[in-house]
Amino acid sequence: MIAYLEHFVHENNNDSEPNEHEQFVSSSMELDGSIDFRSTAFAGKDFGGLHATSPFAVVRPSGTHDIASVIRFASQSPNLTVAARGNGHSINGQAMANRGLVIDMKRGSESVIDVVRCDGGYGYAVDVGGGALWEDVLKRCVSNFGLAPRSWTDYLGLTVGGTLSNAGVSGQTFRYGPQTSNVTEMEVVTGTGDTVICSGDVNSDLFFSVLGGLGQFGIITRARVLVQPAPDMVRWIRVVYAEFEEFTRDAELLITRPEGESFDYVEGFVFVNSDDPVNGWASVVLDPDQLFDPSVMTRTENPVLYCLEVALHYNKGNCSSTVDTRVERLLGRLRFMEDTLFQVDLSYIEFLLRVKEAEKQAKANGIWDAPHPWLNLFVSKSSIADFDRFVFKKILKDGIGGPMLVYPILRSRWDERTSVVLPDGDIFYIVALLRFTKPYQKSPSVRDLVAQNHEIVQVCARKGLDFKLYLPHYNSEEGWKQHFGDRWDRFVEMKLRYDPMAILAPGQKIFTRQQ
Ligand code: FAD
CATH class of the missing domain: 3.40.462.10 (FAD-linked oxidases, C-terminal domain)
Structure with a gap:
């Protein structure tokens, strides 16, 4: 099978009909959603407009199960990588995967799944999909529940998973902290294809690594976001x-x-x-x-x-x-x-x-x-x-x-x-x-x-x-080491634990895909 996979990732097919390799990929993943090998150009660009790549395929997942399948499939190949693409509002290609699989997180991600009461005197929180746009979260929270997240970005055409992978800052950060300080639990699919619920108390290593983790440890499929009564x-x-x-x-x-x-x-x-x-x-x-x-x-x-x-x-x-x-x-x-x-x-x-x-x-x-x-x-x-x-x-x-x-x-x-x-x-x-x-x-x-x-x-x-x-970008390991300083060793340790083959978020250019 590995030889087979090696063959297809180097091939380009311009026909409109899927070839046998593509059919093999589709059927192996057993997706409830879809995979597209043709209309992929949008996923090779971003808001920065400074870099361009050619993804092998774009997956539109119908849920967490599909995301886990994609990662497991990639892990069986010699060199496939997987990038979660939020809304592609990065500047330096961070959500791209050259010749890899891009997961279009915006598709099929619900803006507000549920309102829950939180422990620890926090009041209420909402469960939101990792690919939900913050503007949709805002509208749904206010119109359905009269509630709103406490911490924002200036612009809301960004996804929950995209900003939580960085920090998410705006004029409310001085009071409530960045968006990464306003999440109490997440569902994450790690680079080993495992679906894990994590929080400050349960699987806390993964929880804190993923927050601000530049997509390196797992794909956020759901986040529990603290909310408060929305003013008029x-x-x-x-x-x-x-x-x-x-x-x-x-x-x-x-x-x-x-x-x-x-x-x-x-x-x-x-x-x-x-x-x-x-x-x-x-x-x-x-x-x-x-x-x-x-x-x-x-x-x-x-x-x-x-x-x-x-x-x-x-x-x-x-x-x-x-x-x-x-x-x-x-x-x-x-x-x-x-x-x-x-x-x-x-x-x-x-x-x-x-x-x-x-x-x-x-x-x-x-x-x-x-x-x-x-x-x-x-x-x-x-x-x-x-x-x-x-x-x-x-x-x-x-x-x-x-x-x-x-x-x-x-x-x-x-x-x-x-x-x-x-x-x-x-x-x-x-x-x-x-x-x-x-x-x-x-x-x-x-x-x-x-x-x-x-x-x-x-x-x-x-x-x-x-x-x-902030939203860092370096082209060498030396640059990243300097950026993380004495926290580099811990970052590497968590990478080895949660994405040992370096499948995830290759566009950040921090680690090299392992065979
Ligand atoms: P993408 O660009 O799609 O992805 C960013 C990174 O996160 C990639 O590495 C990607 O693989 C990874 N990723 C995406 N989704 C997931 C997921 N579900 N799980 C794990 N990893 C994932 N930032 C602020 O803090 N405050 C602001 O006010 C602000 N304003 C902005 C205004 C504009 C117009 C733009 C273009 C950007 C702004 N940003 C701001 C920056 C923004 O927060 C980041 O660029 C963010 O990454 C973009 O979100 P996105 O959903 O488009 O993510």
């Missing part, structure tokens, strides 16, 4: 700072206040001090009717400015003067520039789906499908002022054609037992350089932007900044 409304607010020190002081003040004495969401971004329509002042206003008064900027000559973005939840029953009073009290402690307060009220669902509107516009003008050489980092509080000085104020002083997010997070909200690696200190910042490139336009080329990302990482390393890549 959100007051969404932006204020501007000329000085980085004042911006960070206020952002850190807000994230360290107890619940009830702060906002429910805290983020921030850097923008260019100019009238550039994409990178400049216009990027701060929340409503097309609002105007940014440029005369305010005559008070500073800084090349870049800082926007603190916060939000307060409330219910329709709250009278508007109560909301106004709470907002005024919270803003009263902050030192933002006068005449730079922007605010809007919107429903909770509209707020959480705020990036969807931008997605629609970007799709219409072609920039959603053009390459995205993004760079995400966690930078410790002790290094963030240097990052501002060397990177924002110098290398990126003209902007990047998209958001440059920077906001603080409390380390205490992260579970150190997960596979995610963080810089030192009680507080660190997420820095997200979300570059958009223009379709059909060569300047600056995508290659130059990738080179600029390398330059930023090099500068950080040279200047001795304390940082880690």
